[in-house]
Amino acid sequence: MLKTITFAILHFTVAFSVTYALTGSIVIGSAIALIEPAINTVAFYFHELVWKRVEQRKNDQMLTA
Structure with missing residues (x-):
């Protein structure tokens, strides 16, 4: 679960940064950063x-083979 949480933080940051860079809008950047990464x-x-x-399943098949 920790891996998922850290991935989410990274994704929120990237989504905001890219959207803000493209639109110049903090509001749109924030909205996209909350919706898409979630x-x-x-x-x-x-x-x-x-x-x-x-x-x-792959491991189980290897053990029974």
């Missing part, structure tokens, strides 16, 4: 869960 962080968490299952 959704992406949740997606990343589930992505990690899926990959753990894939890796576990």
Whole structure:
């Protein structure tokens, strides 16, 4: 979970910086920095869960082979 939290902080910072650089608006930068990374962080968490299952199945198959 710590990995997910640190990823979220990094993502919020990048999203704000890029949006602010493109628009010059703190409001738009803040809105994008809150919405997009929040959704992406949740997606990343589930992505990690899926990959753990894939890796576990691969390891299980290697043990039974």
